[in-house]
Amino acid sequence: MNFTAFRALVRKDLILYFSNRRALIMSIAAPIVIAAFFGAIFGSPGDKPTRIPIALADRDASVLSQAIGAAIKADPAFEVTSGEEAAMVELARHGKVRAAIVLPAGLGAEAPRALMLGGAKPVVAVHYDPSQAAAMTLVRGLLTQHVMKALGDSVGGGARGAGSFSLPFTTEAVESTARRDAPYNSYSHSFAGMGVQFILFMGIEVGVGVLLARRLGLWKRLRAAPLSRSLLLGSHIVSGAITALILLAIIYAAAIGIFHVRVDGSVAGFIGIAIAFALLTSSFGLLIAAIGKTPEATRGLAIFATLVMVMLGGAWVPSFIFPPWLQTASLVVPTRWAVDGLDAMTWRGLGFEAAVMPIVMLLAFSVLFAAVAIWRFDWEEPRS
Amino acid sequence: MLEAQGLGKSYGNRQVVAGLSLSVAAGEIVGLLGPNGAGKSTTVAMLCGLVAADQGRVFVGDGTRRLELTEDTPGAKRRIGVVPQELSIYENLGAAANLMLFGALYGLAGALLRERVEAALQLVGLADRAGDKPQLFSGGMKRRLNIAAALVHDPDILIFDEPTVGVDPQSRNAIFDNLELLKDRGKALLYTTHYMEEAERLCDRVVIMDHGQVVASDTLQGLYKRLPAVATLELEVDGAVDLAALGKEPGITRPTQDGARLHAGVADLGQAAPALLSWLAARGHAVHRISSGRADLEDIFLSLTGRQLRD
Numbered sequence: 001m002n003f004t005a006f007r008a009l010v011r012k013d014l015i016l017y018f019s020n021r022r023a024l025i026m027s028i029a030a031p032i033v034i035a036a037f038f039g040a041i042f043g044s045p046g047d048k049p050t051r052i053p054i055a056l057a058d059r060d061a062s063v064l065s066q067a068i069g070a071a072i073k074a075d076p077a078f079e080v081t082s083g084e085e086a087a088m089v090e091l092a093r094h095g096k097v098r099a100a101i102v103l104p105a106g107l108g109a110e111a112p113r114a115l116m117l118g119g120a121k122p123v124v125a126v127h128y129d130p131s132q133a134a135a136m137t138l139v140r141g142l143l144t145q146h147v148m149k150a151l152g153d154s155v156g157g158g159a160r161g162a163g164s165f166s167l168p169f170t171t172e173a174v175e176s177t178a179r180r181d182a183p184y185n186s187y188s189h190s191f192a193g194m195g196v197q198f199i200l201f202m203g204i205e206v207g208v209g210v211l212l213a214r215r216l217g218l219w220k221r222l223r224a225a226p227l228s229r230s231l232l233l234g235s236h237i238v239s240g241a242i243t244a245l246i247l248l249a250i251i252y253a254a255a256i257g258i259f260h261v262r263v264d265g266s267v268a269g270f271i272g273i274a275i276a277f278a279l280l281t282s283s284f285g286l287l288i289a290a291i292g293k294t295p296e297a298t299r300g301l302a303i304f305a306t307l308v309m310v311m312l313g314g315a316w317v318p319s320f321i322f323p324p325w326l327q328t329a330s331l332v333v334p335t336r337w338a339v340d341g342l343d344a345m346t347w348r349g350l351g352f353e354a355a356v357m358p359i360v361m362l363l364a365f366s367v368l369f370a371a372v373a374i375w376r377f378d379w380e381e382p383r384s
Numbered sequence: 385m386l387e388a389q390g391l392g393k394s395y396g397n398r399q400v401v402a403g404l405s406l407s408v409a410a411g412e413i414v415g416l417l418g419p420n421g422a423g424k425s426t427t428v429a430m431l432c433g434l435v436a437a438d439q440g441r442v443f444v445g446d447g448t449r450r451l452e453l454t455e456d457t458p459g460a461k462r463r464i465g466v467v468p469q470e471l472s473i474y475e476n477l478g479a480a481a482n483l484m485l486f487g488a489l490y491g492l493a494g495a496l497l498r499e500r501v502e503a504a505l506q507l508v509g510l511a512d513r514a515g516d517k518p519q520l521f522s523g524g525m526k527r528r529l530n531i532a533a534a535l536v537h538d539p540d541i542l543i544f545d546e547p548t549v550g551v552d553p554q555s556r557n558a559i560f561d562n563l564e565l566l567k568d569r570g571k572a573l574l575y576t577t578h579y580m581e582e583a584e585r586l587c588d589r590v591v592i593m594d595h596g597q598v599v600a601s602d603t604l605q606g607l608y609k610r611l612p613a614v615a616t617l618e619l620e621v622d623g624a625v626d627l628a629a630l631g632k633e634p635g636i637t638r639p640t641q642d643g644a645r646l647h648a649g650v651a652d653l654g655q656a657a658p659a660l661l662s663w664l665a666a667r668g669h670a671v672h673r674i675s676s677g678r679a680d681l682e683d684i685f686l687s688l689t690g691r692q693l694r695d
Binding site for chain 1: 429432433434435455456458459461462464466468469470471472473474486489490491533534
């Protein structure tokens, strides 16, 4: 074997790789950041568990139901909002809480009787957010624990360890979706998440396309034409937005046609969010073009940034399992507004008013990205 | 038609172009020559309005149609066509589609645009490939399309930044024919290159740059007159020649020796050749071959800057 040549080739590869500092930083930063993200989500044994936001409506207002309510509120696993049934159910439907527990009228009278004598059991309705159904199991388990404890206290300990008794109530799990007659379609959320992710990838290509045009001299030809800077950048924003909009339309056409996803909310709101997200995508692409150096390094960095945004946006794992600080932080990530907005207009079946905030936030991010892009855009030709 | 007055450009502390002035008249081809790093590309970028000059001004047009070129004067930019050094065409758009796009950037539309596209493709010999994508073209064809893209809006001034890099001789000749045709049509052409033979074949006047400054600007005849030697002698001789002594002989300039090959510039071929042969014979150097040639732009550049053009 020609060892000199072999050593020279190996050395060449190492020098080329390690001299590309952006690629090197990416290779190191990406696993660290993603590992830190998942580590933060799933926590360590010593971490304080994330409190699950739930809503509680007490239609009974009996001693027993109040005791159950107090126990639920005292449970460190929950962060409880209480109020009228309709308002609490609406909170679940908007995704503000993972579940809304409705203690029915007559619970205080019927539950002890059902426990001791059998007969009709009161029904505790749990309206839950079907996109985050994993929380439902925990809610149901803790609810049972608190009902049994409160009941035991009220009947003198008879319910403790009540292995021979049946549960003195039943729970009715109600999906908080647009229509009671239409079950939650899990494709709705996954299409929102993946649509957002891959359309942002298209936005990356818009930005990398500008960088390639610079490298190929095409940008020089465009700049030599009698065109203003705003026209040049504006054309990229519009073409990128139109492309994003077409892609989103095709993705949702497939979702609706094949996977029976429905826009149960405001169609105008859905279109508004789609347009705002399309503008966000193209302004994100322009930002990439403005701050990127080489197409190769920029593509890697932008994909990494997109994946982080998508993770924080709740497209990969539900945001409720994020630690509280991360849930708060994710509100300043545009993908969170896009995914939540599309969810709201599809399976949540919310009205146009629920689309307003996502549209405003997406447009605000678009303006921010575009402003930074215009500020940072290098209009000078490469120095020679 | 195109006039630059005292252009200057710095990047940080590095002065790339300093006090550069040049002009190109209608029906004239002016060559802009200089080695790599001389400031040609920055000069071209300023002449196209791609880079704002720190000092100086650029004007296009004559008389009442004279306009100062700035980024915000579309009227001036519209009269310039630029052929960048790179292949600045969209590989996956058809040839005609490329030209339609570039024509539209200059405000052309409809029948006029289609007419101009056909004319530009005709000129560069690609009319029969109008629908084909450049990714299927040879390097020479792509270069010709690159030129056509600058012609489609029928500009008065054309700026070519080394348009024949990597082009085969046949395509190069076709490009030269195009440029001469454009010159005959009254266009003003600025042509940057570091190929001497291209400048000698094409250019009416030559501007030579070095270190960001114009070191000479004249017609080819005018430049040759500046040379201390108008002809060269090349001889194959035995032994090492005393070049210092030879250089002091009247009518002999810059003698160099590379192995057996002795090269020298001479002011008058008729007088210098016999004198040189006698001088060599007197010092015992046998001469096996002798040839003469005319001094070229390479010699002019060497005499002006002390450097080879392709250093």
